[in-house]
Amino acid sequence: MLRIEDLHVEVDGREVLSGVDLEVPAGHTCVLFGPNGSGKSTLLHTIMGFGQYEVTKGRILFLGRDVTHLPIHERARMGMGIMLQRPPNIVGLRLNDLVVAAGDGHLDTEETAKALNMDRFLERDINVGFSGGEIKRSELLQLSMQEPCFFLLDEPESGVDMESIDLVGRKIHSMLYDKKGCGWEKGDRSKSALVITHTGKVLDYIDADCAYVIRGGRIMCSGRPRDILRDIQERGYGECIKCRMVKL
Amino acid sequence: MPDGQALRRRAEEALKRKGAFGRDYDLDEFEPGSSEGDTYETLEDITPEQKQTMMNVGVLPSAEERSGSLVYVDNAVVHQSSADQGMELLPTLDAMERYDWLSDYSWRAVPVDKDKYTARAYLEGANGYFIRVKAGRKVEFPVQTCMMIDTEKRTQHTHNIIIVEEGASLDIITGCATSSHANESLHLGMSEIYVLDGGSLSFSMIHNWGEKTGVRPRTGVELGKEASFVNNYVIMKPAGSVQSYPTCQLNGEGAAAKFNSIAISHPGSEIDLGSQVIMNAPHSAAEILSRSITLGGEMIARGRLVGNAPDIRAHLECRSLIMSEEGRTLAIPELEAMYPDVEMTHEAAVGKIAREQVEYLMARGLDEDEAVGMIVRGFLEGSIRGLPESLRQEIDDAVSMANLGN
Ligand SMILES: Nc1ncnc2c1ncn2[C@@H]1O[C@H](COP(=O)(O)OP(=O)(O)O)[C@@H](O)[C@H]1O
Ligand SMILES: [Mg+2]
Numbered sequence: 001m002l003r004i005e006d007l008h009v010e011v012d013g014r015e016v017l018s019g020v021d022l023e024v025p026a027g028h029t030c031v032l033f034g035p036n037g038s039g040k041s042t043l044l045h046t047i048m049g050f051g052q053y054e055v056t057k058g059r060i061l062f063l064g065r066d067v068t069h070l071p072i073h074e075r076a077r078m079g080m081g082i083m084l085q086r087p088p089n090i091v092g093l094r095l096n097d098l099v100v101a102a103g104d105g106h107l108d109t110e111e112t113a114k115a116l117n118m119d120r121f122l123e124r125d126i127n128v129g130f131s132g133g134e135i136k137r138s139e140l141l142q143l144s145m146q147e148p149c150f151f152l153l154d155e156p157e158s159g160v161d162m163e164s165i166d167l168v169g170r171k172i173h174s175m176l177y178d179k180k181g182c183g184w185e186k187g188d189r190s191k192s193a194l195v196i197t198h199t200g201k202v203l204d205y206i207d208a209d210c211a212y213v214i215r216g217g218r219i220m221c222s223g224r225p226r227d228i229l230r231d232i233q234e235r236g237y238g239e240c241i242k243c244r245m246v247k248l
Numbered sequence: 249m250p251d252g253q254a255l256r257r258r259a260e261e262a263l264k265r266k267g268a269f270g271r272d273y274d275l276d277e278f279e280p281g282s283s284e285g286d287t288y289e290t291l292e293d294i295t296p297e298q299k300q301t302m303m304n305v306g307v308l309p310s311a312e313e314r315s316g317s318l319v320y321v322d323n324a325v326v327h328q329s330s331a332d333q334g335m336e337l338l339p340t341l342d343a344m345e346r347y348d349w350l351s352d353y354s355w356r357a358v359p360v361d362k363d364k365y366t367a368r369a370y371l372e373g374a375n376g377y378f379i380r381v382k383a384g385r386k387v388e389f390p391v392q393t394c395m396m397i398d399t400e401k402r403t404q405h406t407h408n409i410i411i412v413e414e415g416a417s418l419d420i421i422t423g424c425a426t427s428s429h430a431n432e433s434l435h436l437g438m439s440e441i442y443v444l445d446g447g448s449l450s451f452s453m454i455h456n457w458g459e460k461t462g463v464r465p466r467t468g469v470e471l472g473k474e475a476s477f478v479n480n481y482v483i484m485k486p487a488g489s490v491q492s493y494p495t496c497q498l499n500g501e502g503a504a505a506k507f508n509s510i511a512i513s514h515p516g517s518e519i520d521l522g523s524q525v526i527m528n529a530p531h532s533a534a535e536i537l538s539r540s541i542t543l544g545g546e547m548i549a550r551g552r553l554v555g556n557a558p559d560i561r562a563h564l565e566c567r568s569l570i571m572s573e574e575g576r577t578l579a580i581p582e583l584e585a586m587y588p589d590v591e592m593t594h595e596a597a598v599g600k601i602a603r604e605q606v607e608y609l610m611a612r613g614l615d616e617d618e619a620v621g622m623i624v625r626g627f628l629e630g631s632i633r634g635l636p637e638s639l640r641q642e643i644d645d646a647v648s649m650a651n652l653g654n
Contacts, residue, residue, distance in 0.1 A: 050607050072610035073619075082611050088604045092630025093623060101622065102612040125630065146612055 001026040001150055001192040002047070007058035009039075009046050009217075016042045018217040019058070024150075029176060029193045029206050031225050034214035035237050040196045041085055043214065044152045047194070048082045049075050062150070079182065081148025083139040085155050085196075089127045095138060096122040103145035116141050116171060132159030133168070140171050149182035151175065151193035157201045169205030176206060200229040213237065255360050259370040262361035269550070270491025270520050273462050275364060278434050280372050281322030281402035288327045291317055298396065298427060305423025305454040306638035307394040315389040318377045321396045322404055325375060334385030335418070336378070340407050343378035350378075353409055357440040357468025357497075365436045365464040369405035374438065376406035381416040381447070390419035390452075390636070395437060397430040397461070405436040412447035414472075419450045421638060424457070431458030432488075437465040445472040445500055452480040452635075454642050457487035459516060465492045473500030473529075479507045480632075481521065482639050484646030486514040486545075493522045493550060498532035506535045508632045510639075512646060513545030515574060522550025522580070527560045534562040539628050541568070542575035543650065552582040555590040564594040569601060569627060601627075621647050 002024040009017035016039050024030045034040045046053040047060055049072040059068045067075055090098075099109055099122070113119040116137045127135055136156060143151070153172065160168055175191075182190040195202060208225040215237055221228070266272045288294050291309040294302070298321065299309050311317045316330035316337040330337040344350050360370040377393050397404045412418050426433060435457070443449050457463055471477055483490060496505045507523040525534035536551040553562040566579040579596040601623055609619035625647045629635055635643075 048611055050611075051603060071616070072607055073613055073615045076611055076613040084608070088602060088608050090605050090608075090623060090626060092628070093626030094630065097622065097626070098609065098612060101609075101614055101618070125626075142612055 001028070001063065002194065003061040004047070005058050005061070007043075007046065007060065008056045009042060010054045010056055011042060011052055015056070016217050017046065020214070020217070020219055022212055022219055024192050024194050024210075026192055027190055028209040029195065030210040030212060031203065031208045032194060032196045032212050032214060033198075033200070033228060033232055036198075038214045039217045040214055041154055044082060044154050044194065044196060047152060048072060048080065076146070076148070079149035080152065081143050081146050081150070082152040083136075083143055083154060083156060085158065087127055087135060087139060089125070091125050091128055093126050094123055095126050095141075098126055099142055099145050102142050103147070107145055107147075109145065112144050113141055116144070117167065133161055133164035136160050136168050137164065140168065140175070144171070144175060147180070149191050151191065151195070153193060153195040155196050155198055158198060165201065169202065172202070173205045200233075203229065255355060255370065258361040259367040262367040263364050263371070265361070265363045265367070267363045267365060267464060267491065269493060269522075270464070271489050271518065273434055273464070275368050275403070278401060278403045281397065281399050281404050281433070283323040283375065285321050285324030285326045287325070290329070291319065291327055294319070294327065298398070301396055301425050301427045301456075302394050302423060305394065305425045305456050306421055306642060307392050307423040311392070313389045314392045315387050316391040317393070319394045319396065320376065320406060321398050322402060323372075323375060325377070332385075332387050334382045334416070335387050335391070336380045337391060338378045340376040340378045340409055341373070343409070350409065353411060353440060353442055355440070357442065357470050358438050358466050362466060366438060366466050368403065369407055369436045369438050372403075372405050374405035374407040374436075376408040376438070378409045379418070379420070380411045381413060381418045383413040384415045386416065387418045390421045393420065393422045395422065395424045395435065397426040397433045397435060399433065400430050401432055402430070403434045403436055406438060408437070408439040410439070410441045410449065410451075412443045412449045414444045415446040417448040419636070420452065421636060422451070422453045424453060424455045426456070426458040426461050430461070432460040433458070434462040435464065439465065439467045441467065441469040441477070443469070443471050443475040443477050446474045447472070448476040450478040450480070452639055453482065454639060455483040455487065455490070456485045457490070459486045460488040462488055463490040463492070467492070467494035469494060469496040469505070471496065471498050471500060471503035471505060474502040475500055476504045477506070478634070479505075479523070480635060480639055481507075481509040481511075482642055483511045483519065484642055487517050487519065489518040491520040493524065496523065496525045496534070498525065498527045498529055498534065501529045502531045503529060504533040507537070508635070509538045509540070509549070510628050510632070510643060511540040511547065512650065513540065513542045513547040513575065515544030515572070517545035519545060520548040520550070522548070522552070524552035524554065525562070526554040526556060527562065528556045530557045530559045532557065532560050534560075536564045537632055538566045539631070540577070541624065541628070542570055542572060542577050544572040544574040546576045548578045548580070550580045551594070553584070553592055555585040555587060555592055558587045558589040560590050560592075562590070562592045566596045567627070568598045569624070570599065571601070
């Protein structure tokens with residue numbers, strides 16, 4: 001599904017990613033751990049193609065195609081969808097308009113919004129005055145309508161109150177594991193995801209297959225999500241370098 | 249009230265007086281447009297070309313769902329019809345003949361000697377439309393009026409008087425345009441608006457001028473107790489030089505006025521739009537919202553709020569997008585308070601579209617043009633609630649046509 005090879009990325013002339021290698025096989029959900037400022041969001045944004053992130057070396061393969069220099073919307077149309085940690089406000093633009101534009105018309109906006117407790121927000125300007133939880137639900141609403149096959153989720157649980165966390169978690173679960181096929185692989189595990197988590201809380205809701213740890217702009221190790229999370233919790237990120245390398 | 253002679257003297261003395269803002273026009277270079285014209289029983293009989301010009305500014309030849317229509321070509325009323333018993337719609341000169349009391353309103357909200365443009369309109373004996381909604385009458389459908397310049401190198405002068413009596417309400421949609429026969433002409437549109445106690449008026453204007461047309465409207469508004477007034481000014485197409493700065497006096501307690509202007513300044517255009525609201529009565533409220541874009545032309549957004557009474561509320565907001573390396577944008581917000589018990593705020597912002605916003609939309613599958621178009625449309629019309637459908641349509645069309653993503 002996604003393969004990243006020796007990816008170097010600069011932001012404002014400063015190297016933030018220094019040779020990332022990572023793979024998300026089709027039908028797999030991988031999580032990405034890492035301390036604050038380690039380059040997690042940078043990696044997701046670069047995969048999506050945001051302009052601030054300059055790839056100076058390496059490449060990104062998506063569905064077997066080199067997308068390193070593909071415009072954002074073409075990646076989106078290939079089936080990539082992102083949930084941002086801090087999406088921008090857009091004054092004047094109603095959430096409804098973007099949600100409708102993101103979909104292809106076969107899903108009912110109102111119904112999808114209701115399921116996320118976001119129907120009251122459809123007429124509001126996008127993200128303007130939204131609380132932490134509302135922002136997450138707005139992102140998930142947009143993603144539900146967009147129906148990507150490959151999900152990039154940036155800390156879906158951060159800043160969400162305890163009540164919403166269950167709603168957010170279940171929604172992510174249903175998006176990732178619904179039976180709608182994605183065209184390249186039959187069966188019920190056709191969607192893939194790369195999920196950033198700081199706390200590991202989201203692991204309660206998804207069936208993660210693999211985990212990576214990023215630190216200082218490099219992948220330090222990979223392994224089984226629960227094992228890695230335990231290592232991080234017990235020994236911190238510093239020790240992680242020695243953690244178990246498992247063949248994916 | 250000053251008698252005719254006194255007004256004439258004042259006007260004559262003002263003939264050389266330049267406008268407060270905007271480039272100066274030498275009125276001697278323009279002949280007055282003709283005040284004679286064929287008249288039409290129904291709007292459907294108007295020439296196909298004129299019909300098209302009208303439709304482009306939201307005036308419907310079918311007059312369906314309209315309570316009345318008046319069309320003014322050059323300086324002649326060519327059509328008038330009213331379908332509401334509680335409302336009168338007449339050429340201003342006819343109304344002046346019919347009603348002696350009208351001299352109490354005529355040239356009151358707009359002084360004849362404000363500048364050379366008002367003076368010229370007065371001295372030319374400008375006609376226009378007179379609309380009066382009788383007390384208590386809520387007119388269901390909007391009245392539509394069209395001001396069209398159809399001859400090159402001419403001045404069009406109009407003198408419009410609108411009176412919404414106690415407790416009455418009305419919506420007006422005005423389309424102003426030049427036909428393909430006129431470009432380098434001058435529009436001098438005088439509008440005096442009186443909303444009496446408890447009345448309400450919404451006044452919406454769409455414009456489609458020629459690339460060299462000069463536009464110098466002069467508008468004065470007076471509001472009584474609990475009266476409300478909404479003014480929507482939309483100009484999306486290229487124009488030569490437009491300078492408009494209505495003055496609204498809130499004279500009655502609890503009066504409320506709202507000025508929305510939405511503008512695009514194309515390369516070569518000078519668009520200078522503003523409004524001022526003077527709050528003379530307690531508990532009155534005013535809001536000025538301006539959304540503009542320069543695509544390479546000059547864009548000036550002015551706003552002035554004056555608090556002359558206690559317990560007033562006022563807000564002024566000018567936002568402008570710059571979408572070209574050329575052009576110039578200037579936002580001039582002014583607040584003036586004479587009492588401590590006022591709540592007056594303003595915001596002004598000038599800048600480019602944030603790249604982050606465009607990319608956010610692109611991540612949802614929109615291409616760059618679609619993303620920019622959606623943001624611009626939201627920027628222009630999104631924050632202004634209750635815009636009539638024809639204005640929304642005008643904005644949508646302009647955004648699609650301007651190809652703003654490039
Ligand atoms: N837009 C940006 N401008 C400048 N520096 C940035 C920007 N985005 C990220 N960085 C820097 O890159 C590093 C990685 O940031 P980020 O990817 O956001 O980390 P994480 O998501 O792992 O917390 C940090 O040092 C951060 O300050
Ligand atoms: Mg981050």
